[in-house]
Amino acid sequence: MEIDAKSDENARISPIQSQGLIHDRLTPALESVEDVLASKNATFPLPSALRPPCWCMTCWLAGWRRLRSSPSPAALSDWLKQVQSRFIPLNPGSQKILSPQISRGGCNTGRMTDADLHALDALPDPAGRDPDRLAADEDWWSHVAALYDLTDEVVMLDNGYWGAMARPVLQSYQRATARVNRENAWFGRREFPALLEHARATLAEALGVGTDEIVLTRGATEAMQVLIAGYRHLSPGDTVLYADTDHESAIAAVQWLRERRGVDVQRIVLPEPFDHDGIVDTYRKALARYPRTRLLLLTQVGHRNGMLLPVAEISALARAAGADVVLDAAHGVGQVDTPLSAMGADFVGINLHKWIGAPVGMGALYVRRGRVQDLDPCMGEADTGDIDSRVHTGTVNFAAVMALPAAVSLHQRIGVANKRARLLRLRNQWLDALREDARIQLLASPDPRLSSAIAAFRLRGQVSLEANTATAERMLQQSGVFVVAREGLASGACVRVTPGIFTAPAQIQSLIDAVRAVAG
Numbered sequence: 327m328e329i330d331a332k333s334d335e336n337a338r339i340s341p342i343q344s345q346g347l348i349h350d351r352l353t354p355a356l357e358s359v360e361d362v363l364a365s366k367n368a369t370f371p372l373p374s375a376l377r378p379p380c381w382c383m384t385c386w387l388a389g390w391r392r393l394r395s396s397p398s399p400a401a402l403s404d405w406l407k408q409v410q411s412r413f414i415p416l417n418p419g420s421q422k423i424l425s426p427q428i429s430r431g432g433c434n435t436g437r438m439t440d441a442d443l444h445a446l447d448a449l450p451d452p453a454g455r456d457p458d459r460l461a462a463d464e465d466w467w468s469h470v471a472a473l474y475d476l477t478d479e480v481v482m483l484d485n486g487y488w489g490a491m492a493r494p495v496l497q498s499y500q501r502a503t504a505r506v507n508r509e510n511a512w513f514g515r516r517e518f519p520a521l522l523e524h525a526r527a528t529l530a531e532a533l534g535v536g537t538d539e540i541v542l543t544r545g546a547t548e549a550m551q552v553l554i555a556g557y558r559h560l561s562p563g564d565t566v567l568y569a570d571t572d573h574e575s576a577i578a579a580v581q582w583l584r585e586r587r588g589v590d591v592q593r594i595v596l597p598e599p600f601d602h603d604g605i606v607d608t609y610r611k612a613l614a615r616y617p618r619t620r621l622l623l624l625t626q627v628g629h630r631n632g633m634l635l636p637v638a639e640i641s642a643l644a645r646a647a648g649a650d651v652v653l654d655a656a657h658g659v660g661q662v663d664t665p666l667s668a669m670g671a672d673f674v675g676i677n678l679h680k681w682i683g684a685p686v687g688m689g690a691l692y693v694r695r696g697r698v699q700d701l702d703p704c705m706g707e708a709d710t711g712d713i714d715s716r717v718h719t720g721t722v723n724f725a726a727v728m729a730l731p732a733a734v735s736l737h738q739r740i741g742v743a744n745k746r747a748r749l750l751r752l753r754n755q756w757l758d759a760l761r762e763d764a765r766i767q768l769l770a771s772p773d774p775r776l777s778s779a780i781a782a783f784r785l786r787g788q789v790s791l792e793a794n795t796a797t798a799e800r801m802l803q804q805s806g807v808f809v810v811a812r813e814g815l816a817s818g819a820c821v822r823v824t825p826g827i828f829t830a831p832a833q834i835q836s837l838i839d840a841v842r843a844v845a846g
């Protein structure tokens with residue numbers, strides 16, 4: 327018997343019959359479909375709910391796998407009815423199932439579609455390759471770059487603002503946007519909640535944390551504000567510590583605590599040029615100098631000079647001193663291969679549009695399990711005790727959430743250790759070329775433990791924002807190289823340079839030439 331979604335006979339199918347049908351007729355077909363997809367090295371995170379969030383091939387298979395692992399007649403019957411209601415032609419025979427009838431229109435969850443997976447096939451599997459060796463494999467990285475459609479009007483070296491979406495992610499986002507627009511509230515109210523959970527679960531799995539420990543936000547600023555403003559254990563007279571390398575938005579939130587909670591807010595200045603022991607020592611001394619420190623703001627990767635903090639070591643010092651760490655990982659997650667759980671920070675603000683490659687306007691908040699009660703519920707929210715009660719974003723960018731799993735898939739396919747090695751290689755290319763140039767002051771450590779994609783320079787003696795903005799502008803006008811001036815470091819302003827994973831060594835050479843040219 328063919329399974330025909332339009333037939334009355336199938337509409338009245340009993341649970342036992344459906345179980346038999348699936349096992350007898352569909353299992354062999356589905357297994358061969360799985361084989362085909364597995365041969366593409368595709369990974370399919372299981373949806374959290376039994377019901378697949380959409381009926382593209384990927385989601386459908388994920389639902390099937392879940393069912394197959396714990397079949398119950400009721401669940402099978404429910405699943406089959408849903409399949410039927412979507413008019414999916416279930417002809418036994420893998421090629422038919424793989425036909426565009428299922429994947430046409432794309433995956434509405436934002437997961438990779440069959441077509442997207444084909445695009446990724448062009449990227450040779452990096453599994454098992456040494457990240458440092460892979461970093462030097464220009465052919466491999468040109469395949470990565472080929473996944474992006476980027477302007478060639480400038481040499482883009484301000485990729486610290488946000489990372490571009492790769493084409494499969496953009497396509498997922500566009501499909502999701504079209505669906506949201508077409509189906510409107512009918513979709514938003516009935517279907518989206520499951521997709522949101524799916525996006526959260528996908529991210530949590532990728533970050534190695536529990537879904538109960540993470541909630542999506544619109545960016546790192548929103549996450550950090552929730553953490554800083556909501557931290558419950560501050561009393562008048564306590565100290566909150568931050569550093570000159572922290573981000574302006576987090577510093578503003580910390581300073582706001584002064585008037586709202588009556589705390590003493592102290593700024594520390596990190597040494598420059600910075601070195602590992604000097605940084606740790608600065609924090610150790612500050613914690614000793616301010617023994618009432620209850621909260622310490624740390625930034626995993628500084629957005630001006632790219633300094634990668636030894637977060638785990640500093641967190642251990644803070645814990646020993648009775649202080650909690652609130653970590654700004656806006657530039658860390660997706661770029662640095664240290665797991666969240668290994669940093670010793672219980673409260674972390676995350677950005678997903680920088681180094682995970684999600685659509686702009688995506689971030690997340692991580693709170694270690696058992697610590698939600700140390701944050702106030704979001705204004706007026708009932709204290710349910712779960713992390714969702716700590717953030718209230720309102721209506722979200724549905725399509726961006728739906729495209730997050732695609733961004734995470736690509737991120738995982740490339741591999742964070744591979745990304746990091748490549749980015750360090752590009753960064754070292756320009757730093758090594760300019761290190762001996764007396765006209766240029768580099769704001770970067772040669773110590774890989776403290777290094778990230780981001781590094782900065784200034785023409786010697788130029789410390790004002792105006793001078794550095796003018797330098798960046800001249801580089802754009804004279805050489806077509808786009809970089810950005812940043813201020814806020816105790817030592818003065820600088821010009822920040824940030825390659826992306828799609829940056830080519832030739833573009834770094836253009837930067838080197840441009841810096842030499844502005845140095846006169």
Ligand SMILES: Cc1ncc(COP(=O)(O)O)c(C=O)c1O
Nearest residue numbers: 545546547548573629654656677
């Ligand atoms: C270190 C750091 N923290 C926080 C932010 C703010 O992130 P978002 O724009 O996602 O709010 C940025 C943005 O550049 C940043 O570099």
